[in-house]
Amino acid sequence: KARNFTVALMVIHGAAFVAHMIGNLIITINRFSILCLKKDSFWTRKNVRIIICLQYTCAFAALVPAIGVVMVYVKNNDGSFSIVECANKTNWLVDS
Numbered sequence: 001k002a003r004n005f006t007v008a009l010m011v012i013h014g015a016a017f018v019a020h021m022i023g024n025l026i027i028t029i030n031r032f033s034i035l036c037l038k039k040d041s042f043w044t045r046k047n048v049r050i051i052i053c054l055q056y057t058c059a060f061a062a063l064v065p066a067i068g069v070v071m072v073y074v075k076n077n078d079g080s081f082s083i084v085e086c087a088n089k090t091n092w093l094v095d096s
Contacts, residue, residue, distance in 0.1 A: 006071075011063045019059035026051060 030043060065088070072085040 003070075007067060007069065010069075011060075011066050014063040014066060015056070015059045018062050019056050022055045022059060026055065 033042065068088055070085075070087055071083055073081045074084045075081055
């Protein structure tokens, strides 16, 4: 149960980070496209909603391979943890 929780947190955290980076790229494209396009020619409410949905879909799709990852941690002398092994579990759907 703890492993599933940790993997879920990894995927959520990673997807949020990737979505943030994609969002920064979209904002940059928006600012540069405003110079040569009319204000509402492309950046309509409908298109912005579609772009936001695509942003989070791409971010989640980028992190899907992390769902089947098995990570082995070791506790250090100072109380922190280090990752010793990180491998894909090929039959993660069957073993859950």
